[in-house]
Amino acid sequence: MTDTVDDVDLPYDEEAASQQEKIEALRERLDVLEGQNDEMRDELLDANAENNKYQQKLERLTHENKKLKQSPLFVATVQELTDEGVVIKQHGNNQEALTEVTDEMREDLEPDARVAVNNSLSVVQRLDKETDVRARVMQVDHSPDVTYEDIGGLEAQMQEVRETVEMPLDRPEMFQEVGIDPPSGVLLHGPPGTGKTMLAKAVANQTDATFIKMAGSELVHKFIGEGAKLVRDLFEVARENEPAVLFIDEIDAIASKRTDSKTSGDAEVQRTMMQLLSEMDGFEERGDVRIIAATNRFDMLDSAILRPGRFDRLIEVPKPDHAGREIIFKIHTRNMNVDDDVDFEELAEMADDASGADIKAICTEAGMFAIRDERTEIYMQDFVDAWEKITTETDTDTASRAFA
């Protein structure tokens, strides 16, 4: 009979024991790793689920966004929050409607809140309060501090603005006696920073009128009726503050030539412009309100705005010529401690093609150079350095010309 392996009394094998220990250790390690693997798999599953949720949300939002871009939005006021949904009242037609909103949206709403609703009367977004919008877009200045002496190089333009805006406010009887209507609106056009706003402010100052400014771009809203309502408000505020100079900057934003596109946004811009025209046509009720508009894009304007009785006085406000630049340098250095070596004629020559706003910036920057140098007096070289700094910073035509 042969011995079985079990029966054999084998000598203690150290190598085999250590192998066994290694296997145990590896098994334990494997267990740990498997545990970690399970945990990580769970985490991965969770992350995937989360990712899916976000993906779905993204798709929903993208879809909603697309829908929003397509459908026009109307403004409504929340009347009541009920268990069935939210009762809203549409502006314009005053119709009430019950609409459902998401829980998130509901939390954001309360009675009297202004909301934008789409065609199917779903609440799309909560809007700022009307008064907040007005405060943001309308600048009312009861005593602007710009005077005619602060404006350089625009004598002819100043003269024309005075005749057309100041005279009807100061001496309305002259127009009555002569039997003509004063010009309705004045349109200032020219490059940026040439003094258009200053002219409007100076005329308001001179006539003790309230200066009311609004930018055309602020009137362009994506909500139906918002722009037109703001135009009505604008004229109302002006009438409440008579005499007033109403300054509409960037008028091209609402009075550009009609384009062929038929998007709801364009239609809304058109409505805003129609409202502006109708306010201007209602001349009788406008009383002591003079209207000045400004644009850098005269070529873009719709001819409807330039018809007689509207903005029929067109005043070009160009960049200053050599003499104008010299005067503007003198104006902006009036309160500066400039050295005798500063040659204004030479500065005007140097700052070829600069606007009034550029010149103001050069003067401030020259002052900064002196301060950096711990000086209280400003030298000619400071102006030269300032001009160089400004032209290199603003990578414009001006810059390329200066270094040509």
Ligand SMILES: Nc1ncnc2c1ncn2[C@@H]1O[C@H](COP(=O)(O)OP(=O)(O)OP(=O)(O)O)[C@@H](O)[C@H]1O
């Ligand atoms: N003719 C000027 N005389 C003196 N300062 C000027 C003149 N033009 C511009 N400035 C300076 O530039 C600043 C900006 O000018 P203003 O706002 O009147 O320009 P604008 O023509 O209305 O510009 P925009 O078209 O960009 O609104 C003024 O506050 C003033 O410091």
